[in-house]
Amino acid sequence: MAVTFYEQQAANRRNSLLLVVLVGLLLGALGFAIGYATSGYVEGAFLLTGMAIVFATVLSVGSYFAGDSLVLSASGARPVTQASHPQVMNVVQEMAIAANVPLPRVYLIDDSAPNAFATGRDPGHASIAVTSGLLEKLDREELQGVIGHELSHVRNLDIRFALLVAVLVGSIALLSDMFLRGFLRVGFGGRGGGRKGGAGILILIMLVLAVVLAIVAPIFARLVQLAVSRQREYLADTSSVELTRNPSGLERALAKIAGDREVLEVANRATQHLYFVNPIKKFEARASGLMATHPPIVDRINRLRTLRGAPPLSGPEGLGLAAVD
Amino acid sequence: MTTPTIIVLVVVAVIVVGAILIYNGLVQRRLRIDEAWAQIQVQLKRRHDLIPNLVNAVKGYMEFEQDVLTRVTEARAGAVAAGAQGPAQAAQAEGFLTQALRSLFAVVENYPELKANQNVLELQEQLTTTENQIGFSRQHYNATVLDYNQTIATFPSLLLAGPLGFTRRDFFEAEPEAAEVPVVALR
16 A cells, blocks of 8 residues: 555644634634624624634644544443453553554443444543444454554544544534524514615625535534545555454455444434444435545455455355445 | 864764764664564563463363364474573474464364353463464564674674674574474374
8 A cells, every 4th residue: 555654644733723724714614604694783793703713723722632532432432441441452552562652542332333443632532432232243363453453543643533533523513503593583674774785785795604504514614524534444454464464354344244234323414434344334314425535345345355365255145245335 | 272173172072973873773673673672572481381281171072182282382392492592493483383373273173162161262362362463563673683683794783783792683483394384184
């Protein structure tokens, strides 16, 4: 693979900063538009802009330092010890040595759907969560492949960017939603008015702008989430094989998980991109086919097969996996 | 001061600063090797401590395969002794121990009571993880040794390494013949 993990780390540092700045600008612009539209004065607009930027800063700093605990507790994850789950702790330790990162904290989510995710701000503050279904359904080598994948996300600093995306993008979607609802309810009533002429037109323009921003912001945010998510899944798969030196473990894990029909209850739109495989399945109501955060499992398996010189899956086997994914 | 004096002083200063930087780089690389080696030794010790427990756990069941157990015990003793002799010898002895353990685990497969024994299963898991950890630590250790050996063999550190006693370090690697897996005769 042409991308080394140093380059990936650098890209993630850069993208994290870029994301924070972009979200700050977006919230600022949104604040300006809403402020002007509702007050009708530039002073009001700047006041709200300032508030939006302060809010974005607090949000970014907060998610950088506390986002992992937030994501973990939202997923119902509880810490695991060497005494209670020796095998998964051993495998995590092995992979931590292979990836040359400190031992992350390990959490368990009580859910029979096999899945896993990693979160945190850097390798020194990282956590890995696995579902009880993953431990039950995978053998040791397969588990090693999955943990190798998650620790690659840790080492590549994918976790930092993904965490910021989870919290910031989630917040933007929430805010726009609140504004849109509020606007629809209040906007058309009430303010008739004394003001006239040019100011009225400006207010109208700002109003339109506010609505457009509120609609565009979550879409833009989703697109960022998508663009970053797929490519790094392939990279983490490749790095996992590099770490375990065993392409078949991860491949078998992917095939096994693809064939599983269980649904992970605790995942939602804000956290789905963190997981090992997309926890939201096609047949569910909360799924959206157009905007998948993960590449299809068949593609991931085929890339791994290419690595070890095996022909890609085809025929009923490949189609079967493609259908369930 | 005349111009030539200044030039000489500048050149001397550059050489002294360069030498200090090179020396610090060498010391740092050597420390990294020691650190990586210490990590491997912790894992090797853990492995050596686990083996007597395993032998005791399976001894009662395996009346007809005492030679397999004897081989494991002897290989363990050899590995413990080789630990103090440096990476190359240790790697060789550990290679023998790995082979002996493999044949023991192959034999365990023939005993249904042993395969279901919780204690044996736990010990097997502990030994598997220790062996994997040693494997992954070895990669890291060998990379640090390669980096160090390359540094002391190339210009300009080459000039300082010899006089200051920076010598080549051994890789933690089994000899080619020790890496070959022996054929285990199974019933």
